[in-house]
Amino acid sequence: MLIKIKCIDEDKPGKKWAKVFNRTWPYYRAWYLQEGFTSRPGYLSCKNALDEYMPELSLMYDQICELAGGGDVTSRYLSMWNPPAFMSGCTQVAWTKNTPALIRNYDYNPKWFEGVMLKSNWLQPVMGVGDCNWGLLDGMNGSGLCASLNFGGRNVVGEGFGIPLVIRYLLETCENVEDAIRVLERIPVHMAYNVMLMDRNGEYATLFLGPDRKPGLITKQACTNHQEDIEWPEYARQTQTIERQKAAEEYLNDKKMDLDSICRKFLQPPLHQFDVKKSFGTLYSAAWFPETGEAKLFWKGKELNQKFEEFNEQQITVQITKQAESLIY
Numbered sequence: 001m002l003i004k005i006k007c008i009d010e011d012k013p014g015k016k017w018a019k020v021f022n023r024t025w026p027y028y029r030a031w032y033l034q035e036g037f038t039s040r041p042g043y044l045s046c047k048n049a050l051d052e053y054m055p056e057l058s059l060m061y062d063q064i065c066e067l068a069g070g071g072d073v074t075s076r077y078l079s080m081w082n083p084p085a086f087m088s089g090c091t092q093v094a095w096t097k098n099t100p101a102l103i104r105n106y107d108y109n110p111k112w113f114e115g116v117m118l119k120s121n122w123l124q125p126v127m128g129v130g131d132c133n134w135g136l137l138d139g140m141n142g143s144g145l146c147a148s149l150n151f152g153g154r155n156v157v158g159e160g161f162g163i164p165l166v167i168r169y170l171l172e173t174c175e176n177v178e179d180a181i182r183v184l185e186r187i188p189v190h191m192a193y194n195v196m197l198m199d200r201n202g203e204y205a206t207l208f209l210g211p212d213r214k215p216g217l218i219t220k221q222a223c224t225n226h227q228e229d230i231e232w233p234e235y236a237r238q239t240q241t242i243e244r245q246k247a248a249e250e251y252l253n254d255k256k257m258d259l260d261s262i263c264r265k266f267l268q269p270p271l272h273q274f275d276v277k278k279s280f281g282t283l284y285s286a287a288w289f290p291e292t293g294e295a296k297l298f299w300k301g302k303e304l305n306q307k308f309e310e311f312n313e314q315q316i317t318v319q320i321t322k323q324a325e326s327l328i329y
Helices: 015-032 043-053 055-067 072-079 163-173 177-186 233-239 241-253 259-265 320-326
Strands: 002-009 091-095 101-108 116-121 125-131 135-141 146-151 193-198 204-209 216-218 280-289 294-299 302-307 314-319
Touching (some): 002 015, 043 055, 043 072, 055 163, 091 193, 091 204, 091 241, 101 193, 116 302, 177 193, 241 259, 302 314, 314 320
Antiparallel strands (some): 101 280, 125 135
């Protein structure tokens, strides 16, 4: 099974952004309307929610809706207000030795992977791995703030935004962890998600988010797919969230562990996972370096390195199932 990562450098949404949207829209449209046309909120509700919680993005929202054709369903989808439920896996750590880095694995179904790394300059320079066309799975801004997400392992859905757009918003508007915490404390999300933050000053934090409770701020350096307690045992067993959490904490506490060696651990079980039958597993590993503005996406035997000053437009292809098979599965 192959995945492609296309790196795009476009300051404002334009022809490059529209090309990605046109390629992915049939799949996103089917996902967005999977429960029927009337199951999603109307345009005015979507627009009003965006204006209320993310006013700095309102003009950009109007522009991308126009680029996407300006249709009703398109505009509702792009607001990310009360989208369908979606879950991922993922492991995240805040690495603080010598060279600070936010390191993570992104675990998901490759069928739904957008495969775009975008560098932009909307409200400030931002580069990250895209999702839902203008949302982000993980990324960093020109102020040196890094952020990434993973599913929180709770089977609860409510009123709020899809988390990829929240990641985009905080990287567009915040300069450090303190700023980002204030954003995450006031913006509602529609499912349980864990967001890890790290900034240029070496500060880090993880917030447990959910639609039914106030955000929980923790200082642990490792985070997988549960929050305070295991609330969805079946999901926890399937994704080995406890095993991955323990392994990540063990690596962080190992005094012999350096940056290169912990990155290699992200390419090995239990942090790296792939279920070929379910087509679900680690699609990429990433390390975001807030001090230098550099990013590394990596797989076994392959790396993609980018930085704000020298962002190279390119496309790479990775055979992820072959890598997974070589990692014991």
